[in-house]
Every structure is written in structure tokens, then in C-alpha cells.
Amino acid sequence: MLTPKNTRQGQRARVAPAKGGASHSKTGRADRFKAWLLHHQITAVESLIRLLITPVQSLMTWLVVAIALVLPTSLYVGLENVKHLGSNVENTGQMSVFIHKRARPEAIEKLSKRLLTKSEVARVELMTPAAALDEFRQHSGFGNILDSLDNNPLPTVLLIDPALERADHETLARLQKAILEDPIVEEVSVDLKWVERLNQMMVFAQRLVLALGALLALGVLLVIGNTIRLAIESRRDEILVVKLVGGTNAFVRRPFLYTGIWYGLGGGCLAALILAAGEAWLAGPVSALAELYQSNFELQGLSWDASILMILTASGVGLMGAWLAVGRHLGQIEPK
Numbered sequence: 001m002l003t004p005k006n007t008r009q010g011q012r013a014r015v016a017p018a019k020g021g022a023s024h025s026k027t028g029r030a031d032r033f034k035a036w037l038l039h040h041q042i043t044a045v046e047s048l049i050r051l052l053i054t055p056v057q058s059l060m061t062w063l064v065v066a067i068a069l070v071l072p073t074s075l076y077v078g079l080e081n082v083k084h085l086g087s088n089v090e091n092t093g094q095m096s097v098f099i100h101k102r103a104r105p106e107a108i109e110k111l112s113k114r115l116l117t118k119s120e121v122a123r124v125e126l127m128t129p130a131a132a133l134d135e136f137r138q139h140s141g142f143g144n145i146l147d148s149l150d151n152n153p154l155p156t157v158l159l160i161d162p163a164l165e166r167a168d169h170e171t172l173a174r175l176q177k178a179i180l181e182d183p184i185v186e187e188v189s190v191d192l193k194w195v196e197r198l199n200q201m202m203v204f205a206q207r208l209v210l211a212l213g214a215l216l217a218l219g220v221l222l223v224i225g226n227t228i229r230l231a232i233e234s235r236r237d238e239i240l241v242v243k244l245v246g247g248t249n250a251f252v253r254r255p256f257l258y259t260g261i262w263y264g265l266g267g268g269c270l271a272a273l274i275l276a277a278g279e280a281w282l283a284g285p286v287s288a289l290a291e292l293y294q295s296n297f298e299l300q301g302l303s304w305d306a307s308i309l310m311i312l313t314a315s316g317v318g319l320m321g322a323w324l325a326v327g328r329h330l331g332q333i334e335p336k
Contacts, residue, residue, distance in 0.1 A: 040254070047258035051266075058266070061227055065267025068220045069314055070274050072213035073302065077275070079205050081300050095176065095190040097158040103184035111182055112158060120175050123161040129154045155186065217317055224263050224321035228256050232329050244335045256326045257319060264318020268311030275302050 051058040099108055112124050127135075132154040160179075162172060176188045232239070239252055279301035290297040302310070 039251075043254045044258045047255050048262050051259065051262055058263075061223065061263055062266040062270050064223050065220050065263060065314060065318070066270035066274060068216040068223075069268060069271035069310060072209055072216055073271065073275060073310060074278070075205070075209045075212065077279075077300070077302055079202070079209060082205075083202070084297070084300055095160040095162065095172070095179075095188060097160060097179055097185055098187040098189070099156040099158065100184050100186050101155055103156070107184050108156060108158070111184060115158070115160060115179070118175070120162055120171055121160055122163045125159040125161075127157045127159060129156055132157060217313075220264070220267070220314070220317050221321040221324070224260050224318050225325040227263065228260055228322045228325040229329055231256060231259060232326065232333070236333055239330070239333050240335050243333075249330060253326045253330060256330075257322050260318040260320075260322025260325075261315050262318070263322075264314040264316065265311060267318070268314030271314070272302070272307045272311060275307075 097111075099111075108126070112126060115121050115124050129152045133152050136154070160175075162175070172190055176190055179185055179188050242252055279299060283299045286297070286299040
């Protein structure tokens with residue numbers, strides 16, 4: 001017969017194994033996690049070694065991936081250089097504000113300061129009639145005729161450089177209308193059509209880069225997927241043996257996923273090298289051409305951040321292509 005004392009002892013006896021079982025369970029989970037992590041490390045290294053054992057085949061795949069990455073990235077770099085060049089070109093969307101001849105200098109200075117307070121305006125330059133006449137004499141070739149004039153027919157002009165990020169058609173049109181309301185302003189000249197054409201060309205180029213990048217990313221996906229499919233077929237017997245001894249699909253899938261990552265990573269690194277070599281090759285002629293136009297423009301290559309992003313994107317595309325190929329073909333290989 002169990003007494004209360006015996007009952008309490010029995011409860012303590014039953015509790016003790018439970019505590020040991022919980023500790024054992026935690027230890028088991030930790031061991032499983034370490035084994036899982038170790039298998040990932042071993043699989044990643046073995047997958048890379050398999051690619052290096054067949055360097056010609058691997059290099060061809062890396063080159064295909066690199067070329068597919070270089071094409072849209074080159075267009076993106078070119079577009080960024082065009083934007084940078086546009087920011088350095090003088091008189092880009094510049095507005096010329098012609099002042100009445102009878103306007104007082106104080107009123108002109110007040111208008112100039114008021115324009116500088118506007119967020120749409122980056123710079124205001126005052127050109128006096130004498131300075132305008134000298135510039136016209138230098139560029140027109142009619143110096144003798146200008147010297148014969150009794151007085152200077154040119155007015156005072158305010159040259160306004162709009163902020164590049166605000167140099168769109170609507171903003172410049174509103175700014176032009178606001179300036180014309182000032183009583184000392186006679187006329188405001190700005191080539192709005194040229195600015196609108198430039199903005200539309202930029203939008204078209206951006207969409208072209210995105211579309212081309214998406215198409216070539218799909219091509220990389222298919223190339224890596226087909227390569228992984230061939231690798232699966234060449235290792236069919238190995239996969240059957242692993243499944244016969246109890247290997248799960250996740251266990252079998254892992255090496256091929258790492259292979260896809262290595263294909264994407266190698267192609268991304270190779271693309272970055274090709275772009276850097278192209279920049280070094282073109283930098284000299286571009287600088288020489290810019291000097292002929294009295295410009296300090298320098299060719300800008302792909303930044304470190306953009307290069308890392310391109311490599312990571314290529315690795316992700318490689319992983320996705322491998323995942324799709326493995327998911328489709330691995331299920332067809334089952335031991336009978």
C-alpha cells in the first residue's frame with residue numbers, strides 16, 4: 001500500500017527522468033543543427049570542387065552568365081554616364097530672363113535674390129549689357145560692325161540654371177510663368193521642348209534596361225537550370241543509392257542548389273571583371289574626347305555597391321534556376 005510519503009517519492013522519481021529527457025532533447029537538437037550546418041559546409045565545398053575539376057565546362061557556363069549580366073549592366077552604366085554628362089553640360093534647360101532697359105539695378109538684384117530662394121533654381125548669373133556684347137563679339141565674328149554702333153542694344157540678362165532633379169517640362173513652365181509676372185521682366189526664353197525630349201529619352205532608356213535585364217535574367221535562369229538538369233542525369237545512379245539508404249530529397253537536392261549558386265556567383269564575378277576592363281579600356285579615349293570639347297567629364301564605371309548587388313543577384317538567379325531544375329527532375333528519380 002502506497003503512503004503519502006511513498007507517493008511523493010514516486011513522483012520525484014518520475015520527475016527526475018523527465019528533466020534528463022528534456023536536457024537530452026535539447027542536446028539532440030543542438031547536435032542535429034551542428035550536423036546540418038556541417039553538411040552545408042561540406043556540400044558547398046564539394047560542389048565548388050566538382051566545378052573546378054571540369055574547368056572548361058564550368059568556364060563556358062560562367063561566360064554565358066557573365067555575358068548575360070554584362071549587356072544590361074553596360075546599358076545601365078551608360079545611362080548613368082549620360083545623366084552625369086547632362087549634369088555637367090552648361091546651359092542644360094537654362095532660362096534666359098531679359099530685363100527691361102529702364103529697370104534699376106536694385107530691382108534686378110532683388111529679383112535675382114528672390115529667384116535663388118526657389119527650390120527649382122540652382123544658380124542665377126547676372127550678365128550685364130557690356131558683358132553680353134563682349135561675348136557676342138567673340139563668338140559672332142562681327143566685331144567691326146558692333147564697334148560702329150552708337151549704343152549697346154543688348155539688355156541685362158539673368159541666366160538661370162534649374163536644379164537638375166527639378167528640370168522637367170511642367171516645373172520649368174511654372175517657373176517661366178512666375179518670372180514673367182515680375183514687372184521688370186520683358187521676356188523669358190527657355191527651350192522646354194528640348195528638356196521634354198531629354199526626359200522622355202531617359203525614361204525610354206531606363207525601361208529598355210529593365211526589359212533587357214529581365215529577359216537576360218530569364219536566359220540565365222534557363223541556362224543554369226539546363227546545366228543542373230544535365231548534372232542530375234549524370235549522377236542518377238548516385239542519387240538512387242542515396243535514396244535507397246534513406247537519404248531525403250532535401251539531402252539529395254542540396255549539392256545541386258550550391259552548384260547553381262556557384263554558377264551564378266562565378267558568372268557575376270566574371271561580369272564585374274569584364275565591366276572593369278571595359279571601363280579601363282574606354283576611359284582614355286572618352287577623357288581625350290571630353291578635353292576636345294573643353295569638358296572635365298570622366299567615364300564612371302560600376303560602383304562597388306552596384307557590383308556587389310549584381311553578384312548577389314546573379315547568385316540568387318543561379319539558386320532559383322537550380323531549384324526549379326531539381327524540383328522538376330529529382331522527383332522522377334526514385335528507387336524501384
